[in-house]
Amino acid sequence: MTAAYTQNLDKTPANHQPLTPLGFLARAARVYPNHPAVVHGAKTYTYAEFYDRSRRLASALSKLGIGKNDTVSVMLPNVPAMLDAKYGVPMAGAVLHSINTRLDAANIAFMLDHAETKVLITDTEYAKVVAEALKLSEHKPVIIDYADTEFPGLGARLSDVEYEDFIAGGDPEFAWKMPDDEWDAISLNYTSGTTGNPKGVVYHHRGAYLTSLGNTLAGQIGKHPNYLWTLPMFHCDGWCFGWTIPLVGGTQVCLRYVRPDAIWASLYENEITHLCGAPIVMSTILNAPADAKRKLKQKVQFLTAAAPPPEAVLAEMREAGFNVTHVYGLTETYGPSVVNEWKGEWDALDGGAQAQKKARQGVRYVPLEDLSVIDPLTMQHVPADGETLGEVMFRGNVVMKGYLKNKDATDDALAGGWFHSGDLGVMHPDGYIQLKDRSKDIIISGGENISSIEVEDVLFKHPAVQAASVVAKHDEKWGETPCAFIELKPGATVTAEEIIAWCRQHLAAYKCPRHVVFNELPKTSTGKIQKYILREMAKS
Amino acid sequence: MTAAYTQNLDKTPANHQPLTPLGFLARAARVYPNHPAVVHGAKTYTYAEFYDRSRRLASALSKLGIGKNDTVSVMLPNVPAMLDAKYGVPMAGAVLHSINTRLDAANIAFMLDHAETKVLITDTEYAKVVAEALKLSEHKPVIIDYADTEFPGLGARLSDVEYEDFIAGGDPEFAWKMPDDEWDAISLNYTSGTTGNPKGVVYHHRGAYLTSLGNTLAGQIGKHPNYLWTLPMFHCDGWCFGWTIPLVGGTQVCLRYVRPDAIWASLYENEITHLCGAPIVMSTILNAPADAKRKLKQKVQFLTAAAPPPEAVLAEMREAGFNVTHVYGLTETYGPSVVNEWKGEWDALDGGAQAQKKARQGVRYVPLEDLSVIDPLTMQHVPADGETLGEVMFRGNVVMKGYLKNKDATDDALAGGWFHSGDLGVMHPDGYIQLKDRSKDIIISGGENISSIEVEDVLFKHPAVQAASVVAKHDEKWGETPCAFIELKPGATVTAEEIIAWCRQHLAAYKCPRHVVFNELPKTSTGKIQKYILREMAKS
Ligand SMILES: Nc1ncnc2c1ncn2[C@@H]1O[C@H](COP(=O)(O)OP(=O)(O)OP(=O)(O)O)[C@@H](O)[C@H]1O
Ligand SMILES: Nc1ncnc2c1ncn2[C@@H]1O[C@H](COP(=O)(O)OP(=O)(O)OP(=O)(O)O)[C@@H](O)[C@H]1O
Ligand SMILES: [Mg+2]
Ligand SMILES: [Mg+2]
Incomplete structure (x- = not known):
């Protein structure tokens, strides 16, 4: 050991800064100020405008007294305000909590209380359920209405403050700060509640930054992609795509209603190159009425998770000009962190054999340091025989901080140095994992x-x-x-x-x-x- | 502030692991075991073999007693052993010091002593100068000869141990460990000595990991690139490309002698997609004898640094099927960390105007958190007028730990929270920097x-x-x-x-x-x- 390497080589602000996705937007606004950043119906915001709006939001929230570790909840569909929030809320130091817009009043009320929400930005379309939730909740957050100008007249107002007026009062030059530490919370996302009550998963800046980089690699996303929002922006923070796309200077196309004709029109007109969603979105695309479908000039990358894509769907998708990548993850892993990394040699297989390969969940994302199938009792890795069942476990920088106000569940989930997914699977001889069931099932x-x-x-x-x-x-x-x-x-x-x-x-x-x-x-x-x-x- | 975010959400091995490029190779070996990883003349190593060789090297070094913070120096041209070393040396916990193969004996001796080298792996071609250096140095490292089987009979042996025999004695299953901390040293690279004596720049795992990700973005490197080593592998650790290419499962083609016929033959036969080098390499390519040149099917990305690419060269390169990206950096910033990010709107400009745009060094890499032109006396940013001269300064995670055994130079270089590059430049109104001179010049x-x-x-x-x-x-x-x-x-x-x-x-x-x-x-x-x-x- 050469002691020299341990002396006078310390961290300083010059050589150590917190990793955070917030800088992605600042950089894109500098490098591509005039490139379209966000498209919503007839509206387009350039990167300069997107950055401006995010800083206004951060500034307006700060004026309300919102700061570090305050929760700002949003009940929004796939609209520009939701993308602003992904930057503006953490730029104020606060934590973004995105509510699943299909939840009922009791669930929403539970979350507002559990998250201790200080501000709630809510789309007028959801006024009824939100009003009910606010009656049920003990916590009474400041309400800001979002009235979508592209879809006027939806629902009702719950407060005097409309989102556009709110951010108009903010400072576009607002000097947002880097987080104090990359381990600081950036967002809060509740699990789906498939296996019981939803749990509040806390994301940190480091993980959001690294997942974004991982997404560009897994999704083969080059410079200036055109991304269509078929995935709900609230689901696992939209798999971090709201941060991923500005990282590569792309255009995010909003989609308020995920309907077949709207999808096809956008695929064609916005020359979409990438989109994500559960297999149901692929069915929606394929089962669209014939007159809605268009012949696309570009090759489209489709990232799918939630369930393995079925063979027939894969064949039809290929036919229609889509390349499907199968990914896998949980709310606890920032959305996808496992990818069915496709090998050139598999191209020679027949459709059925290809589908079998593609049904496997795959291998770790680059920023996930380890992935294995483990016997939870002994914590031994199962043999890579494609047969022995074990629990799928994750380890690395794209695993959540833990569950909010739930030490026991956090300790259980992270026990023994691995995140326990609750999914059961096997390890194939070639190192790819495949899910077989949930442990509770x-x-x-x-x-x-x-x-x-x-x-x-x-x-x-x-x-x-x-x-x-x-x-x-x-x-x-x-x-x-x-x-x-x-x-x-x-x-x-x-x-x-x-x-x-x-x-x-x-x-x-x-x-x-x-x-x-x-x-x-x-x-x-x-x-x-x-x-x-x-x-x-x-x-x- | 919701105190909940500060409680029971701590780092554990499940959700926090050190960032290191070592995992890139482990992952590639698992996902693409049969894909060609390293090509040298008639030899090809798959990823399984490359990983195997690196672990053998790590194991063999460990058996010699090499461990954390020990320096292993290498005096190697662009050959496979150099790529093994980029993984094998840090997998043993040690620090890789790559010597510029054109240095004289006095310089080499100085470095062996300054770096406190424990093991020196040296190509037989350099036996004469190395023998001389070893006479001059106080430090007497263990010597391992590398005798290139693709170029037999070069130079002479300095020890009984040849590299291939040395690693054959290592364990291919060697259980290498992640670094204890991502701030740990991974390599040592001396500056070129343009402005005085070379200084020993210490890199850390975090920076090497992030520079690699930055390179994929700046160089538009997708999956499975074919990379040709025209850049010396020793120069700023080969701009971290030895780590970058395995990250995307690519093939690294070695090039012992950077000569026009060998370059063109490789471009053609290995279907090269990416390469790097100073403008001199572009001249070498363009001025090759007519019968050496080949019509290439693939588009080739060329990353160049050290000086802005001249207009005539850019035009000729385009003609020959190359897309040139201008990057800028220093040994202190892991090689390039600034990129002339090209805008689609500039494609419409004429050749001269395009060259003017491309002559500018550009904007920060994604993993460089800040880049500015600053008055070093007042530490004020100069106005973005394209005229006011200041010192180019860097801040972020791809800036060195510091200079080895040189606290004063480190403190000066990192003073005021910025790395002082010693380069003078201007900030253009569009946020792109351009170098004008070195401050000492x-x-x-x-x-x-x-x-x-x-x-x-x-x-x-x-x-x-x-x-x-x-x-x-x-x-x-x-x-x-x-x-x-x-x-x-x-x-x-x-x-x-x-x-x-x-x-x-x-x-x-x-x-x-x-x-x-x-x-x-x-x-x-x-x-x-x-x-x-x-x-x-x-x-x-
Ligand atoms: N590619 C996939 N193939 C099969 N199952 C998948 C895939 N991707 C995700 N899943 C399933 O989805 C789960 C993650 O879903 P999510 O985090 O949204 O909530 P949930 O686990 O359904 O709800 P809760 O944790 O509250 O019970 C995984 O644990 C897995 O069971
Ligand atoms: N794209 C570029 N355009 C102009 N100059 C460049 C470019 N890229 C690098 N340089 C020059 O190269 C320098 C970095 O070179 P390097 O770190 O190899 O050693 P050096 O600075 O020449 O030597 P020393 O620091 O020992 O004096 C930069 O500071 C800059 O002056
Ligand atoms: Mg779950
Ligand atoms: Mg220098």
Whole structure:
């Protein structure tokens, strides 16, 4: 050891600054002041204007007394104000809390109280549910209405202050400061609540910065992309794309309503190069009415998560000029932090084999330092055999700070130096992971693990089945047995016995449901099936 | 302030890991094990092999007792061992010191002592100068010879241990560790010594990681680039490209001798997409014999630094299928950290106007947090008028830790929260900087600043002048006056009076040289003119 390296080589402001995505916008405004930054209907804001608006927002919030570690909540669809907020709120030192716009009043009230919201910016379209929530909440934040001029007359006003007037009162030269530390909170995002009550995930500046860089690599995003907002901007902070796109000087095209004709019109007119969304967005695109569809000149990159993209969808997407990249992550990992990194050698495979490769969640993002499948009891890595089930665990700089006001859940989630995702998967011999189930959803019958996803896959293939979900039901003899809940296609009929017989044709006997229930499936506001409710139903 | 954000949200190994480029190779080896990582002549190493070799090197060094903060020096041209070293040395916890292979024995000896080198890996081609250096140095490192099998029989052996045998004794499964801290030293690079004695610049893992990400953005480097090593791998750690290319799963093509036929053959055969170098490399490419040149199918990105690319060269490069990006930086900033970010709107300009835009050094890299032109006395930013001269200063995460064993120089360089580059420049109204001179090279005559570059530009245009350099000469009346040193073209003749008359035609009188000396210009081993030697000569 040469002691010289430990002496007089300390951090100074000259060689050490906090990592933060806020600088992405400042840089883009300097380098590309006239490039379109945000498009919304007939409106276009240049980077100079976008930066100006964000600083005005930061300034106006500061004048209200908002500062470090204050929560500013927003209840906004995919509109420019939401993008302003991604910069303006942290530029005031505050923490941005984006509310899922499909939540009900009780949920919203719970979050306003839990987050201790000081200011709420809310779109007039949601006035009714928000007014109700404000009656329920103990916390009474300052309200600022956002009345979308591109869609006038939606909903009602809840306060005297409209967003545009509010920021007009702010200083466009506002001297925003870098965070004191890159570990400082930048935003708060609640989980979807698929497995229980939503938890408040706290993001830091460092992770937001690094996820953005990771997105450019995973999504193959070069200079000046045209990005269409089909992903909700509130969902995991829009996977950090509100920060990612200014990093590469791109144009963000807002989309208030994610409807097929609007998507196709924008793809064509705005020469969209990149977009993101759950597989449902791909279906929306593909199932659009024929006269809405357009022949696109550009190649479009589509990043999808939430579920593996099905083979038929992949083939149709390719046909329509899209390249689909499968990514995976959780609210706790800033959205995607795992990518199905595609290998050139796979291009030679047939459609089915390609879809199998693409169904795997993949490998770590560059800024995720480690990803593995681990036995949560022993904390040993499972063998890379594509078969042994374990819990998918993450380690690195794109994992949340923790859950707000929930030390126990935080400690559990980060126990043993790894973030426990609650997703069950396998490690393939080539180092790619694949999800098999959620740990809470696995069914253990007579000591054997049954993947609820495997059973659901078989049910899905039955011609009468529209949707299906399988959960564990307590059983005296076996411990648990599979119980299937099924939504039928319009007009279709089938009996429980026929369903069970179908399963027996395709599955080992012990994996077949013993009980079959026909009813509508309970879903979260993001469209995920709430198995914990089905488990309650299975008890009775 | 919501106190909740400050409680129970601490760093753990699950959500905080040191940033380091070492993981880039580990990731590439997992994701693209069979992709070519390193090509050298007829040899190709896949990523699995490259990772294997690097870990063997780390292991073999560890067995020698090398560990944290030990210096491992390398005297290597652009060969695979040098790339191994960029990973293997820090994977052993040690610090990589790359020696400029054109240095003389006295300089090398100075560095071995100053760096307290424990192990020296040296190419047999340099045996003579290295043997001499080892006689001069007080420090006697362990020597490992590198005998390039692609160029057999060069030079002589200095030890019993050859590199390939050395790493063959290492463990390919060596469990390298992440650095304890991202602030830990990763490498040591001496400055070129243009302005005096070279200083030992210490890089840290964080900066190397971030510069690599910055390079992918500045150089528009997508997935799987083919990179040709025309830049010396030792120069500012090869601008961090040895780390940058594995980050994007690319192929690094080594080039032992940077000669026109070898460059063109490689451009063609290896389908090179990216390369870097000083303007001299562009001249080498363009002035290659006609039968060496090939029509390339691919578009090639060329990153150039050290001096602004001249208009004629830009035009010829475009013609030949290259896109030139102008970057700027110093050893102290990990190589380039400023980029002439090109705007689409400039494409419409004519060649001359485009060259003028491209001559400007530009704007900060994404991971450089701030860049400005500042009056070093008042530390005030100069107005963005394109005229007021100031010192170019950098602030951010891609600035060195400091100079090894040189607290005074470190403190001076990082004073006031900015890194002082010693380069003089202006800030243009659009936020792009442009260099005008080095602060040590400016001439102050009768209180007026004279840019030596401006005078040199005029001299360069004289038909008889091959090279020119202008320095200050002490003067009783004016304080300083310009003194010109000139190398003539072969066969050309011109008098001092004619030169001065030429200057009077093109420059304000006070800027014209009072003295003209005809002689060969002293240069550093990287080909830069050593003005401090000329200043000494001007005294007499
Ligand atoms: N590519 C994918 N393939 C399969 N499942 C995915 C994929 N991407 C995400 N998921 C699922 O989504 C989950 C993350 O969703 P999110 O963070 O929005 O909330 P949630 O986990 O559904 O809700 P809660 O944590 O409140 O129960 C992952 O844990 C995983 O189960
Ligand atoms: N694009 C460029 N245009 C003009 N000059 C450049 C450019 N890039 C680099 N330079 C010059 O090169 C310098 C950095 O070179 P380097 O760090 O290799 O050593 P040096 O500064 O020449 O040597 P020393 O610091 O020992 O005197 C910069 O300070 C600048 O003067
Ligand atoms: Mg979850
Ligand atoms: Mg220098």
